[in-house]
Amino acid sequence: MFVLRGSFKSYVIPSRRLHKSFRLYAQELGVPIRGDCYVDQLSAYERCVVEMLRAVNTGKRLIIMRDMSSFLSERELANIQRLMRRYTQRGVSFLYVCSHEKELLDLCDRVAVLENGKIQKLAEPYGGELAFPQRRSRQPKPLTREPDWEHLPALAFSNVYTASLHDLSFSVYPGECAALLADDDAAEDIVSLALGIMAPKAGTLAIRGSTVPRIPYRSVAVIGEKPVQHMLFPDLSYLDNLCFTADRRMPGIWLCGRIRKSVIKEYYAMTGESIFAQDIRTLSIQELYTLAYCRISFQHPAAVLCVKPFDAIDLSLRQHVVGLMDMLRDRNIAVIVLSSGISGAASIAERIFASPKK
Template sequence: MKNEILRLEKVTVIRDEVTLLDNFNLHIFQGEIMGLVCINANGKEPLIQLISQNLPIHYGRVYFNEVLVNNYRHSPMTMNKVAVIEQKSRLIEDLSVADNVFVLRRGFRKYVISPRVLNEQFRQFAQEIDADIDGRDLVAHLSPYQKCVVELLRAVIMGAKLVVIRDVSNCIGAADLIRFHELLRYYCGKGFSFLYICNHHEEAFKICTRMSLMKDGKILRVFDRNQFQNDNIVPYYVGEFADLAAPETDVGRKDSILAFQNVCTEKLRDMTFTVARGECTVLFDMDNTVLPDIMRIMNGRLYPDSGTVFLEGAVFTQEAAQHALEGTIAFIGEDPIRTMLFKEMSYLDNLCFLLDQKNNGVRLNRRIVRSIAREYEPVIGPEIYETNIMNLKIQSLYDLIYYRIQLFHPKIVFCVQPFAGADMYLRRHLIGLINRLKQKGITVIFLSVNIADSLMVADKLIRLEKGRFNSEYLRSEFNLFRSEGTTLEELFQ
């Protein structure tokens, strides 16, 4: 008989008259990886908080390790033996790995600390899983994958009964994700249990033993492993993507707008690839190592040690990069709502922000701004006159970011991990916004370590591995793989 690690039984959580968890049911057994695919973000954060700590609930019961720890009558506020590993590391960057693993864990009561002893203890745990990490290393010097491994080892050492893995595919490359999945399977065999939270069923299919589908804080259905088929998911959300085909483009006949030719930096090794004008290209970094260097080259902060970058047929120098930022190139960062919007400015001021920075750009005045408002109001709606953008929903904030780029109308826009952290409804919305950029003739380049949903809008995928160009796939080949029942992710494994 399987031991039950966690059971949420008809749990309802209401805060500020908003239902966050609605009659929520979830069972996790010892030694399994339970997947949780979130169609939207509603309820995700409250669920993780409730699993970690026995917070007040309005109805239902919570059992942890087969003991009733929380119910609607009494919530003791105690902590459960749960660890959370997510995109944003919870490690202290300025401390060593061993200090993070041993000294900062709950229950550590030693007053005299021997670094030598701690490093030796960590070495034994790291050696067990063949992890090339030294306990003396500063966390700040670790790669995103190594940080995830350290957090996993800390969870094991502290005796966590359940480890929550949340959206880690947004921060570690595809090759490292495969290795991390192997570690999860290893510790499953040791009796540890995992709740693997992600936004795409194809990712859950690869690693989970069972999978739950959540929407609006409620479990819609639980799938056993023998039910892991796309056809079983279609009724819940996949079918909604059927009308989001990317605009047809004849990539083969377009001229090159961007080319890297034998480019070398600290991370790039004879990097060579070409992007055609007007297409959407995914630069898929299998190792999550080269994308920062590509970004720094394109924004003029890094010049290659050797090789040449061509933009519209001309050599792309650092001086040319400065001119390009004034009209030819634009960037949408990984967390654009936090990094690209000005909370103190109105919607219109945010929308027009880049215009006066453009080469030969217009000098903004009230007449120009009113003209822009009249042009975009039919598309944006009355929100265009909002003075406090923090009153807007997340989709409206993304509209603001993408319409700002559309109004600026660069020749190329680089999108860093455009779908990272987005639930399925927001991903659908983003695909529509990206297609609008393409329809305006703007070349779109994704810088990605995870290609989930990127192929819905891409014309070409370029695979980068170990600092080099590896392979290239056109849109016609995406459909070929699907027809053969194979995804590009599976092909790369």
């Protein structure tokens, strides 16, 4: 907070004086952080507080906050927003970037809707409240079927232990959307378990009611934080990308033209003319997201794990992703939103689970 600022001219760090200065900052803000704590020992919330204090202490007049709810709990987010309001009264400005409309409206004086790199709409204060304009983007279609609560869970963890997981238990049913809140280390182990890369140290895993020592290959799919960059192959055609993970389900798909024509017929209503694209680099971001989710749909796993699906995307694309998740649920695939914050998942999840902390 103090040494890295431009006004620090001393060759010797006066630790006692700096600790006293930091203690005064922390007491004033009601933040229980010790000044001699190492950064790698701080929680995500505490790091945010220290970054904000450092920015203010070094004289910054504008601070950019991005996707805070993706890694902070509701209580931590409320505390950060309290600090933001406190500093705005002292003349510091904040640019708050996120894709959750309610979070923005509850906090900000003005809200701008950014879509495809351009500000499309602006919500101004009106009568003490923000009048948010109606977006022209299409609403997701309602589900055509309810989750299959009567049958066995599509995926179940029971008292699972790993290096970062402590007694994790949850179950999701076919067609259900559930949220699973976990920090980064726990999320990494959950993804490894889902992909069958590792087995738990203790506890049991079950797929469609059958207990397994390790999740079978491609029984559970994972859609990462940046599916366009990490899931798609730019040198393959749209159809080849779509069929890429279906070879175990349909071994003859690469040799049988009749099967591929059937795939086009099945997915044309959802993909449109883009299914015939030979170069996917010419497609829009929404068309590429559709391709990534349709590939998982065609693979048809028991469940799909969506890792922070709403981080760093605009409101229009967020709405499109919600519709793609509903498409998976309509096909009786369980959808699990894996996130470290509740804001992104609360509006779409039917149930919310939290990974226990050690």
